Amino acid sequence: MPATTNNKQRVLTHLFTTIKKRYDPPEPAALPVLEQIIYAICREGTTRELADRAYRNLQERFFDWNEVRVSSIREVEEAIADLPHAEARAQKLIALLQEVFETTFSFDLELLHKKGLKQAAKHISKYEAVKGNDYVVAWVMQRALAGHAIPLDLPTLRVLRRLGLLENEQEDLEALRGSIEHLIPKARGPLFNEIISFLANEYCWEDEPNCSACALCSDCPHGREASSREAVGAERSGRPKPR
């Protein structure tokens, strides 16, 4: 049965209070628009730690964004090698920088601040390198353009569905984003994303999530189900029940 709004709010309150005690991420760095697009390409589907490292490597190993643009995919891939799908990301980064350079003769997209959110989002999503990538657009809206957007990548969707914060049968990403944005105050958006990403990486793995160690287990429909299955299994095998 779908969770009610009250249930969802209860889970969210618990999420912010309990997980924040275990993981209190530092304030995200303020970056210009283009840099946030680059960072989002690194960040999607992985952890903050790996994305930070990849982004730092890009800054340290290349003189500037132009040098990244004219480098080979292999060279860029090496700088971001710790990220999953590093080659595909390197391709995207070079393609994006090429498109931005060809259209602006610079590496500066700060003019988007003057466009209003919808137009700015439209502008970003027109770049072939990130076309149709709702995560990147939402990330930039949240982090650089002061908009209310919650970027949803696969690990985030997995956790939110298991927690009952998103309905399983819903597929349309924009509609899903709308429903979660409705529940999270704008000021908490960045922290929410960091916390969910932490949960996905530490406990809520794709296969065999570590629900018994997860502080949200009692609030989480998937976690409760997993615990009761474990309890039944333990009873049948004569092992003590998991707590």
Ligand code: SF4
């Ligand atoms: S209880 Fe399990 S399924 Fe639920 S959020 Fe935690 S790890 Fe994920």
